Amino acid sequence: MSVNIKTIAKMAGVSVSTVSKIMNNYSDISEDTRTKVLEIMKQTGYVPSNSAKTLATKKSNLIGVIFAGKLNIDFTHPFFIEVLNSFKKQMGFLGYDLLFFSNEKSHALDGDYLARCRHFNVDGCIIVTGQQVEPSISELDYSEIPCIGVDIELKGRSSGYIMSDNYKMSYKVVEHFYLQGYRELGYIGSTLESDISNTREKGYKDAIESFGLAVNENWFINGDNFFEESGYEAINKMIAADRMPQAVFAASDLLAIGAMRALKEHQLRVPQDVAIIGCDDIEACKYTTPALSTIRQNKDKIGRLAASLLFDLINTQSETSNVVVEPELVIRESCGSRLKE
Amino acid sequence: MSVNIKTIAKMAGVSVSTVSKIMNNYSDISEDTRTKVLEIMKQTGYVPSNSAKTLATKKSNLIGVIFAGKLNIDFTHPFFIEVLNSFKKQMGFLGYDLLFFSNEKSHALDGDYLARCRHFNVDGCIIVTGQQVEPSISELDYSEIPCIGVDIELKGRSSGYIMSDNYKMSYKVVEHFYLQGYRELGYIGSTLESDISNTREKGYKDAIESFGLAVNENWFINGDNFFEESGYEAINKMIAADRMPQAVFAASDLLAIGAMRALKEHQLRVPQDVAIIGCDDIEACKYTTPALSTIRQNKDKIGRLAASLLFDLINTQSETSNVVVEPELVIRESCGSRLKE
DNA sequence: AAAATCACCGAAAGCGGTTTCGTCGAACAC
DNA sequence: GTGTTCGACGAAACCGCTTTCGGTGATTTT
Numbered sequence: 174m175s176v177n178i179k180t181i182a183k184m185a186g187v188s189v190s191t192v193s194k195i196m197n198n199y200s201d202i203s204e205d206t207r208t209k210v211l212e213i214m215k216q217t218g219y220v221p222s223n224s225a226k227t228l229a230t231k232k233s234n235l236i237g238v239i240f241a242g243k244l245n246i247d248f249t250h251p252f253f254i255e256v257l258n259s260f261k262k263q264m265g266f267l268g269y270d271l272l273f274f275s276n277e278k279s280h281a282l283d284g285d286y287l288a289r290c291r292h293f294n295v296d297g298c299i300i301v302t303g304q305q306v307e308p309s310i311s312e313l314d315y316s317e318i319p320c321i322g323v324d325i326e327l328k329g330r331s332s333g334y335i336m337s338d339n340y341k342m343s344y345k346v347v348e349h350f351y352l353q354g355y356r357e358l359g360y361i362g363s364t365l366e367s368d369i370s371n372t373r374e375k376g377y378k379d380a381i382e383s384f385g386l387a388v389n390e391n392w393f394i395n396g397d398n399f400f401e402e403s404g405y406e407a408i409n410k411m412i413a414a415d416r417m418p419q420a421v422f423a424a425s426d427l428l429a430i431g432a433m434r435a436l437k438e439h440q441l442r443v444p445q446d447v448a449i450i451g452c453d454d455i456e457a458c459k460y461t462t463p464a465l466s467t468i469r470q471n472k473d474k475i476g477r478l479a480a481s482l483l484f485d486l487i488n489t490q491s492e493t494s495n496v497v498v499e500p501e502l503v504i505r506e507s508c509g510s511r512l513k514e
Numbered sequence: 515m516s517v518n519i520k521t522i523a524k525m526a527g528v529s530v531s532t533v534s535k536i537m538n539n540y541s542d543i544s545e546d547t548r549t550k551v552l553e554i555m556k557q558t559g560y561v562p563s564n565s566a567k568t569l570a571t572k573k574s575n576l577i578g579v580i581f582a583g584k585l586n587i588d589f590t591h592p593f594f595i596e597v598l599n600s601f602k603k604q605m606g607f608l609g610y611d612l613l614f615f616s617n618e619k620s621h622a623l624d625g626d627y628l629a630r631c632r633h634f635n636v637d638g639c640i641i642v643t644g645q646q647v648e649p650s651i652s653e654l655d656y657s658e659i660p661c662i663g664v665d666i667e668l669k670g671r672s673s674g675y676i677m678s679d680n681y682k683m684s685y686k687v688v689e690h691f692y693l694q695g696y697r698e699l700g701y702i703g704s705t706l707e708s709d710i711s712n713t714r715e716k717g718y719k720d721a722i723e724s725f726g727l728a729v730n731e732n733w734f735i736n737g738d739n740f741f742e743e744s745g746y747e748a749i750n751k752m753i754a755a756d757r758m759p760q761a762v763f764a765a766s767d768l769l770a771i772g773a774m775r776a777l778k779e780h781q782l783r784v785p786q787d788v789a790i791i792g793c794d795d796i797e798a799c800k801y802t803t804p805a806l807s808t809i810r811q812n813k814d815k816i817g818r819l820a821a822s823l824l825f826d827l828i829n830t831q832s833e834t835s836n837v838v839v840e841p842e843l844v845i846r847e848s849c850g851s852r853l854k855e
Numbered sequence: 856a857a858a859a860t861c862a863c864c865g866a867a868a869g870c871g872g873t874t875t876c877g878t879c880g881a882a883c884a885c
Numbered sequence: 886g887t888g889t890t891c892g893a894c895g896a897a898a899c900c901g902c903t904t905t906c907g908g909t910g911a912t913t914t915t
Contacts, residue, residue, distance in 0.1 A: 225871035227565040248599035258589035265616020275606020462803035566901035
């Protein structure tokens with residue numbers, strides 16, 4: 174039988190209310206009793222029950238974490254996990270803990286995210302995804318529960334979102350390619366269901382035209398997802414359809430890595446025959462040969478800002494605010510200058 | 515005002531007890547009322563409160579996740595995150611959700627893991643770590659709360675652990691090196707605080723001797739941690755102290771990657787000049803040049819088994835059981851045969 | 856027909872906190 | 886000396902759900 178608030182009250186010779194007030198910093202408690210009770214708490218190692226507190230206050234100090242989308246996004250996703258890592262740090266700093274909803278089919282509340290949020294009484298939640306999502310997410314988005322989306326535009330009154338400037342990053346890539354002398358530019362993205370990829374593709378095409386170049390649709394391939402295998406297949410399709418462009422931008426580093434593997438098999442050198450730029454700047458970029466140039470998404474900042482935004486949504490009636498984060502071009506070896514040959 | 519059990523009861527014209535019994539599959543409810551109540555639940559989108567349930571039953575269906583140790587182990591750790599991923603899947607399948615304790619200094623219960631477990635009433639918890647840990651972990655280990663350790667030997671009556679066979683993996687490495695014709699073997703590990711590394715080092719030395727070779731202490735370097743930078747520094751130290759061995763086993767893939775970077779800078783080729791084998795088989799192994807041979811830890815199995823063991827600890831009075839998982843040598847390019855030259 | 860059994864349901868006491876509101880004695884004003 | 890304010894505390898209702906135990910009417914037993 175663990176020690177609870179009643180035990181403390183009895184030991185201190187005060188009422189339960191008094192103990193509770195002390196824990197919640199009420200002012201109508203004398204300094205004497207306060208210190209006495211606190212002392213007893215310390216001695217007994219008393220820990221208040223979060224369930225009881227949540228039940229009484231409707232606040233759980235818990236943040237729900239949702240990996241949304243039909244794709245298999247989970248802990249192993251190199252981009253999102255880094256964002257989450259930073260998010261967790263900042264959220265912990267603000268006094269919250271993270272609750273990861275399982276989404277196994279066997280689960281009673283499977284798929285119904287709003288229900289799960291209510292079930293656990295989370296104070297807010299973060300939704301990470303790389304694609305358009307199931308209706309159950311919209312339901313949550315438009316509910317009263319504060320939500321912050323990463324790479325997904327939440328529109329609810331108590332929601333906000335944060336993402337990199339996907340349009341601008343494409344411009345930066347095209348600009349770089351152009352300045353290096355490349356004129357034939359290709360793109361590897363993911364399914365049409367992905368807003369992210371769509372925006373990048375749009376930005377890429379617009380940029381190409383703004384530099385007075387032509388868009389060749391054969392050099393635009395959208396695979397099924399953002400993983401390596403899709404990048405591998407994309408290159409094969411590209412080669413089958415036409416000759417290769419001089420440079421290609423892949424909408425994720427994993428796509429780029431898969432692309433490089435395919436190019437290697439076709440005896441094409443990176444960057445001499447085809448220059449490659451990836452996107453995200455995951456750890457693995459440094460370990461590939463050639464090292465992968467990429468658009469760095471400031472994952473640390475995204476996670477931290479997501480936490481701050483969510484905190485505001487929870488604790489103030491602040492207008493929902495969305496932020497786009499400036500991406501950065503990281504030049505390594507895979508996009509080397511054409512002129513150097 | 516959200517719908518609760520009382521609302522349902524009123525709407526269905528039954529008592530609160532009846533509704534509760536229906537949710538908990540009591541048998542003394544007629545089929546008629548059962549279906550009627552269930553129907554109303556569905557219509558109203560009723561979701562029971564986990565806090566209330568936890569308060570009443572002392573079971574939360576929550577599993578606490580603890581990254582222990584002074585090292586900065588977190589979501590970005592390539593080995594543990596994969597284990598956790600598999601753990602989460604299996605735990606979700608069993609009906610549990612995961613609660614990640616923040617361990618920021620600002621947090622009220624910072625550092626006191628047992629307190630946090632009690633605070634949230636977790637049914638059990640998983641402790642992942644790569645090293646010996648703070649006393650607060652022991653406290654939790656020996657408490658009444660079921661715990662499962664990954665890479666840490668928990669000894670409490672309600673605890674268990676799971677890890678790869680760290681002794682045997684070293685034997686496999688030495689055996690491979692020996693069969694390839696290497697006779698001068700080195701090792702890169704982590705601080706003396708790490709049981710894991712100690713076991714691997716011991717196994718490595720024992721294996722070396724069992725093959726009739728000599729142990730050269732200059733070729734055994736223990737860095738500060740398991741990260742890349744330590745591997746890099748280890749090689750530099752090794753080179754400074756003596757000439758290089760023909761082959762080295764690094765106690766983590768990141769150490770190995772760092773080692774390869776250092777070797778490259780010293781104009782030493784892998785594997786022609788120095789053969790390397792890493793440990794863990796993280797994603798990045800495939801992307802390095804040369805691709806990194808490694809000891810694969812079956813992360814999927816470890817995570818799944820951890821879940822099963824924990825489930826048993828929670829739901830039965832089963833004897834605490836510990837399991838070691840068989841490691842597997844994965845041969846890529848970095849340990850290539852010496853004989854082939 | 857009386858007794859025993861059975862199916863079905865509800866009252867009520869928790870679980871461990873929070874919060875409102877009232878009380879009571881001491882200090883203050885007049 | 887009476888009325889008022891104020892500081893310090895407690896009683897009690899409540900949060901939403903579980904679970905025991907008892908009750909009631911219908912059915913079965915003998």
